[in-house]
Structure formats: C-alpha cells, structure tokens
Amino acid sequence: MVKTPYIGKWISCLYRTGQSFFDYHLGSYGLGSGNGYYACFTYLFRHEGITQDTISKHVAIDKTTIARSIMKLETLGYVVRHIDPIDRRAYKVYLTEKGRALQPIIEATLTQWTTSLTHGLTPEETQMAYILLERMTQNAIITKEKLSSQELSRSEPNETTFINN
Amino acid sequence: MVKTPYIGKWISCLYRTGQSFFDYHLGSYGLGSGNGYYACFTYLFRHEGITQDTISKHVAIDKTTIARSIMKLETLGYVVRHIDPIDRRAYKVYLTEKGRALQPIIEATLTQWTTSLTHGLTPEETQMAYILLERMTQNAIITKEKLSSQELSRSEPNETTFINN
DNA sequence: AAAAAAAGGTTGCTATAGCAACTATTTTTT
DNA sequence: AAAAAATAGTTGCTATAGCAACCTTTTTTT
Numbered sequence A, B: 001m002v003k004t005p006y007i008g009k010w011i012s013c014l015y016r017t018g019q020s021f022f023d024y025h026l027g028s029y030g031l032g033s034g035n036g037y038y039a040c041f042t043y044l045f046r047h048e049g050i051t052q053d054t055i056s057k058h059v060a061i062d063k064t065t066i067a068r069s070i071m072k073l074e075t076l077g078y079v080v081r082h083i084d085p086i087d088r089r090a091y092k093v094y095l096t097e098k099g100r101a102l103q104p105i106i107e108a109t110l111t112q113w114t115t116s117l118t119h120g121l122t123p124e125e126t127q128m129a130y131i132l133l134e135r136m137t138q139n140a141i142i143t144k145e146k147l148s149s150q151e152l153s154r155s156e157p158n159e160t161t162f163i164n165n
Numbered sequence C: 001a002a003a004a005a006a007a008g009g010t011t012g013c014t015a016t017a018g019c020a021a022c023t024a025t026t027t028t029t030t
Numbered sequence D: 001a002a003a004a005a006a007t008a009g010t011t012g013c014t015a016t017a018g019c020a021a022c023c024t025t026t027t028t029t030t
Helices: A007-029 A035-046 A052-059 A063-075 A097-101 A103-117 A123-152 B007-029 B035-046 B052-059 B063-075 B097-101 B103-117 B123-152
Strands: A079-083 A091-095 B079-083 B091-095
Touching (some): A007 B035, A035 A091, A035 A103, A063 A079, A097 A103, A103 B007, B007 B035, B007 B103, B035 B063, B052 B063, B052 B091
Antiparallel strands (some): A079 A091
C-alpha cells in the first residue's frame, strides 16, 4: 500500500477485504458480501419486531439497501415480516428459527474479522482503535448530514445547517 | 449507530459516507464515488508511466477495477495509455494536462475528508488513528492472502498458507 | 526450441448500495 | 373535515468492485 496522508484509502481497503471475508465465510448461507445483511442481523438479534426504517436509521444504511437486504433474508427464510396493524405502512420484522440459528455463526464471523484486524495490537490499542473509529464515524455522519441539508438550503435557508455542530 | 463490538460496522459506514462525499465534491468532474479513481490518481501523481498492474498491486484493488477506472479516466481525457514497447502486454499510464490539473482539487477533497473525519481528535489521536488503520489494513491484506492460498491448497498442500505470519 | 507457466489486460457476470421518484398510509395544518 | 406534509416501503436506475474465464505476450521449464 502506498503511503499517503489520506484515511480513505485504508478505509476502502478494510471495507473491501471485509466483504471478501464475509463472502468467503458466510456465502454458503446465501449471505454474501453485503454489509446490509449483517447490519440487519446484528440489530435483529437484539431488537425483534422493529421496522425496516428503524433498522435503517440505527445502522446508518439507506432504507433502500435495508429493504433489499430484508427482502433477500425473507426469501432465504431467515426473517418474516408482518404488517403493523397500528401503522399499516410499516412492516415489523422478526427472525425465524432458521434466522436465529445463524446468530452464533454470524457473530463468530464478525468477531473473527475484528480479531484478524486487530492482530498484533495491544488491548489498549484495540480499545483505542474502537474509540477512534466510532468517533470518526460520528464525524462522517455529521458531515454527510451537513451536505444533505446544504442541498436543501436554497428553499429553506441555513437553519438546519448547524444543527449537528 | 448501534453499539456492537464489531469493527466492520464503523468501517462500512466510513466507506459509504466517504463515497457520498467524493461523489458530491468531485461528481462534476466525471468522477463519482469510485475509490478506484482516487487510488489511481494519487498513485499517478507520484509515479507516472507505470502499468495498471503496478497500480493494482500498490493500492490493493483488483486489477479489473483498476482497468475499468483507468478506462474511464482515459475516456474523460485525464490519462493516456501507451503500449510498453519492451513488454507489449502492458500499458504505461500517463496523466494528461487535464488530469494533472485535477491534482490540487482531488488532493484538497481527500484532505478535506480526512479532516472531517478527524474533527475533534487531538493531533496525537489523529496520528494514532492513522497508525492503527494502517496496521489493521496490513492485517486485512494478510488475512485475505491466507484465504486465497487456502483455496488453492488442495492441489499444492499447505506451504504458502503460513507465508504471511 | 518447444511446451508450460506466468503476467498484463479485458470481458462477462454478479452483488452491493445509494439516489430519485413513486405509492400508500398516517399525521399535521389550516 | 379537507389539504398538505410527513413517513414506510418499493421500483427503476446507476456506479462500484470483485471473481472467473479468457486472450495475448513474455518468461521459465524441460
């Protein structure tokens, strides 16, 4: 890898090799390299009966991507969706037995990837990596929100622009 | 973002928001969200006349992706390719004037993204983030290489498997 | 020197994921 | 209560990027 002072390059490489890793280890379950699947799964492992939109917002992935991920997971028999009788626009998403059976496998793979990445780091460095990545992610989300609000800001001039400072 | 002990989630978010960022800032130059473009550019800014394969290996991006990136950059008039007279399989890639004119713009955008991500971090933390990301990326590449060599290891039993330890 | 293997690139195919625009409900305005 | 706006989800489209297979040229074996 070339040395440049740009973080994006490392991120990009980590993302892409991660995709290969997940595809390699979980491809046989019908899941491929899609981060969307694992985002949905890890969220569903903790919060069943939530809507796609809730997942989308909590994992910071576009609702279209979540919709298609859930669609695939439903086809594969890992989740079921029931229309929310109170809000008939929304689906509540539940894991099936088959889906829940995947929990240890998915968690093991995610852990394994994390472990691979932090190989050779001290526990303190690993901890630090977590914290820094989390903070950078927060910054990334804020930056993106600023861009979106700037796009709208012709009609409703700068008001939302500084919300996330 | 949901709190889980998996690094992949932060990486994924950073990667995707980064794509949006580049698309937003550089889309008007015909470059979109493709990390491949910026990898090619930043490498070409320092090393002109190299082959696609060299780029591919140095930036750890599949040669197919590099090929298509370069193809697009050629169409857009940012690079030219000349067959290497010594090795007629290979193309040597050069920036055009138009391509070189993009250097400050691309570098500014890459820097801006890095700056956005590290907002609120101390210089030491930023430095730490760099180092840790770099080390994790090295681990990622090694892990991936291990997987590839395992796939081959039926024909030529484990020999290459431990090379990268 | 011929055959085999490796290397540089390309093509075909696939999965992923975002954006814009849309439908259908629900909520808020007025 | 009607109109407007917001929300949940889907469809269409696009760009990105990897893998497998392939072609061509070069290098290595034998």
